[in-house]
Amino acid sequence: MAEPGRALPVPTPETKHFWEGTAAGELRLQRCDSCGKNYFPPKPFCATCGSRKVSVFKASGKAVLWSYVIHHRPVPGFKPPYAIAVVQLAEGPRMMSNIVECEQTPEALQLDMDLEVVFEKQNDTITLPVFRPAKG
Amino acid sequence: MWENRCKIVVSGVGYSKVSRMADIPLAAHALEAVKGAVADSGLEMSDIDGLATYPELPATGHAEIDGISVVSVNCMMAMLKLPNLTWHIQVGTTNIGGAVQQATNALLAGVCKYAVVWRAMHNPRGTYQNLPGAQAAGATQFTAPYGFGGPGQGMAVAYTRWLEKNNQTRDKMATLAVTQRKHTQHNPHAYFHGTPLTREDYFASRMVAHPFCLFDCDIPVQGAVAIVLTTADRGRDLKPKPAYLAGYGQRLHFETAGRIGSLSSYMEGGSSSAKLTWERSGFTPKDVDVAQIYDGFSASVIYGLESYGFCKEGEALDFIQDGRIELDGDLPLNTFGGSLGTGRIHGLWHIIEGALQASGRAGSRQVKDANVSFVGASAPIVTGTTFIFVSEPY
Numbered sequence: 001m002a003e004p005g006r007a008l009p010v011p012t013p014e015t016k017h018f019w020e021g022t023a024a025g026e027l028r029l030q031r032c033d034s035c036g037k038n039y040f041p042p043k044p045f046c047a048t049c050g051s052r053k054v055s056v057f058k059a060s061g062k063a064v065l066w067s068y069v070i071h072h073r074p075v076p077g078f079k080p081p082y083a084i085a086v087v088q089l090a091e092g093p094r095m096m097s098n099i100v101e102c103e104q105t106p107e108a109l110q111l112d113m114d115l116e117v118v119f120e121k122q123n124d125t126i127t128l129p130v131f132r133p134a135k136g
Numbered sequence: 137m138w139e140n141r142c143k144i145v146v147s148g149v150g151y152s153k154v155s156r157m158a159d160i161p162l163a164a165h166a167l168e169a170v171k172g173a174v175a176d177s178g179l180e181m182s183d184i185d186g187l188a189t190y191p192e193l194p195a196t197g198h199a200e201i202d203g204i205s206v207v208s209v210n211c212m213m214a215m216l217k218l219p220n221l222t223w224h225i226q227v228g229t230t231n232i233g234g235a236v237q238q239a240t241n242a243l244l245a246g247v248c249k250y251a252v253v254w255r256a257m258h259n260p261r262g263t264y265q266n267l268p269g270a271q272a273a274g275a276t277q278f279t280a281p282y283g284f285g286g287p288g289q290g291m292a293v294a295y296t297r298w299l300e301k302n303n304q305t306r307d308k309m310a311t312l313a314v315t316q317r318k319h320t321q322h323n324p325h326a327y328f329h330g331t332p333l334t335r336e337d338y339f340a341s342r343m344v345a346h347p348f349c350l351f352d353c354d355i356p357v358q359g360a361v362a363i364v365l366t367t368a369d370r371g372r373d374l375k376p377k378p379a380y381l382a383g384y385g386q387r388l389h390f391e392t393a394g395r396i397g398s399l400s401s402y403m404e405g406g407s408s409s410a411k412l413t414w415e416r417s418g419f420t421p422k423d424v425d426v427a428q429i430y431d432g433f434s435a436s437v438i439y440g441l442e443s444y445g446f447c448k449e450g451e452a453l454d455f456i457q458d459g460r461i462e463l464d465g466d467l468p469l470n471t472f473g474g475s476l477g478t479g480r481i482h483g484l485w486h487i488i489e490g491a492l493q494a495s496g497r498a499g500s501r502q503v504k505d506a507n508v509s510f511v512g513a514s515a516p517i518v519t520g521t522t523f524i525f526v527s528e529p530y
């Protein structure tokens with residue numbers, strides 16, 4: 001039997017657009033058409049003002065590293081130590097992710113470093129957005 | 137100031153045995169703690185007419201089985217069969233501090249006379265954080281696929297940012313772990329009573345979730361604590377010297393994505409709750425003689441000290457140095473050992489210690505001439521509940 005892999009998302013009607021986006025190579029966020037706030041995670045209403053006039057848009061994929069934790073305990077699908085990161089997207093919202101193509105050490109993980117999204121295909125329906133140091 | 141200040145008191149307190157594993161049902165722990173608190177007050181069980189708790193299972197991914205992994209109000213009612221019960225509640229937000237505040241409100245409203253509040257904490261067998269397995273549903277679909285599974289990791293993310301932003305290193309946190317373990321040696325009910333900790337132990341310990349090492353995390357245990365609350369006029373006639381509640385505050389706050397609190401969200405949660413407590417009691421941080429600040433993970437103390445106003449933002453790790461938080465220091469802190477010393481029982485033990493210090497009942501760890509006793513009963517990043525107890529009405 002194969003080793004159990006990482007937990008994979010189960011899309012819901014509210015989050016379907018996001019996972020369809022990553023499968024198509026797009027990072028899709030939402031924007032409130034009433035107050036103008038960009039937000040994540042997906043919701044059918046704006047958590048800031050309560051408006052239901054919201055739309056989906058394609059984000060730039062640019063981010064900075066807000067913070068991280070280097071996890072040292074075993075978790076299926078990961079080889080400890082590995083970093084769990086929180087990135088600040090150029091459009092405003094924060095998102096949890098992993099940092100790839102980068103040593104998983106405090107020395108390499110510089111806060112506020114520029115990042116760019118890459119899409120890691122997990123199976124036919126699920127693609128995860130992860131981030132790597134920006135290549136300029 | 138609050139018109140109800142010093143009208144409610146903490147009277148008796150009680151503890152169960154704290155064990156590493158679930159050798160006996162959690163209900164037995166809760167019952168032992170509740171009986172202990174009632175006996176400490178010198179009351180009969182039939183005097184108790186109010187019950188409150190916060191029955192959350194702190195570990196994730198396990199079944200909630202009443203009496204085994206949680207102890208609900210229903211479970212306690214069935215065990216106690218109180219003949220005079222008139223009021224009960226279990227709160228869903230604001231953790232156990234919220235249950236104490238609700239009991240306070242019920243006593244002020246006159247709908248009960250003697251309320252018992254307990255917190256019972258389960259340590260499941262096997263993996264503490266039982267991750268969602270192959271499927272990450274609901275909110276976890278944006279966290280679990282990245283290997284995220286527990287509140288400690290969330291606290292650590294904010295701590296990494298705090299350290300970096302304030303040009304600090306985690307070395308200074310050794311002072312908190314070692315000082316609190318020293319206090320623990322004065323608390324016979326604590327899990328780590330009889331087990332000292334040195335700075336060398338701290339630095340040699342393994343990383344759990346960098347920047348947290350093993351001794352930055354409270355150890356999961358099975359156990360319960362309880363208190364009796366009543367009105368001041370009734371409390372004065374009971375066996376122990378009462379601790380008067382001078383004021384309280386609460387504020388729920390965290391960002392939604394993976395329960396990752398930002399630095400601004402902990403400042404907002406903690407300062408909002410503390411502001412209410414300072415205003416209602418009429419005190420300021422400078423008036424405080426002794427403080428208990430929730431320390432499920434060590435960084436929570438930083439967030440507390442700064443957001444409650446004991447020191448400026450970015451200064452907490454310097455603030456705790458040079459003996460300041462020792463029993464004879466300027467601000468004796470977590471004098472019962474904190475959760476880092478007692479084991480993971482959440483904030484009710486902080487409230488117990490705040491009351492014991494105010495009433496002069498803290499034994500060999502009693503802070504000399506303690507009057508104004510502050511409690512931050514849960515992490516301000518999640519649910520800021522804060523309290524001030526005093527020795528005498530003013």
Ligand SMILES: [Zn+2]
Binds near residue numbers: 034
């Ligand atoms: Zn809006």
